Amino acid sequence: MRNYKKRSKYGVDQTTKGKQNRTVIDRKTEKEVCFDSLLEKRFYEDIVCAGLDSGEIVDYELQKKYKLQPSFRHNGKTIRAIDYVADFWVKYSDGSERVYDTKGGMVDPSAKIKRKLMYYIYPDLDYVWITHTKSTGWIDWDENEALKRARKKEGKKDGN
Incomplete structure (x- = not known):
């Protein structure tokens, strides 16, 4: 039940x-x-906890918020700020920092727009979309999409 x-x-x-x-x-x-998803939980266990145990990761933060646009007034109405909440912020032992967002399956258009805004507003930030597959393990989301397109293209060639 x-x-x-x-x-x-x-x-x-x-x-x-x-x-x-x-x-x-x-x-x-x-x-x-x-966590919002099993993929986030898996990333936390596989990457963050393992990195903390090995000493590769010295600090992390869950659900770190970044401001993409401040709130403002327009014609007497307050327009809400646009914030982006990343899944993980990680600081490595060499001093470098990286922001991870786990993505599984389809990505909605608003996420793609917010990613572009993140790249524009925070150009020095190492911001990565990451996913997990059985064949590759943890992989950059864009690389995985390229692999999917290549497999689809190969499938069409083999079918003809």
Whole structure:
């Protein structure tokens, strides 16, 4: 029997079991964290925790917020600010910093626009979309999309 607790922002019923599959104890705060997806949880366990254990990662932050556009007034109305919330900010032992956003499956157009704004507003920020596949493991999202296109193209050549 399912225990329907609440509906997600996508209008899908969330069971307590599904939520438990996405939770983990945060290494910094020692509190339970529920990730938005299993892919985020996997990244945290595979990359962040492993990097902390090896000493490669010295600091991290979950759900770091970046301002893409401040709020402003137009014709007497306040227009809300546009913020971007990245999945992970990671600081490495060599002093470099990287912002990761995990992406699985299809990416909505607003995410692509926000990525362009991130590149424009924060040009010095090492900002990466990352995904995981069985064949490649953790891979840059753009590289994975190129591989998908190449496989699709090869499939069309073989079919003709």
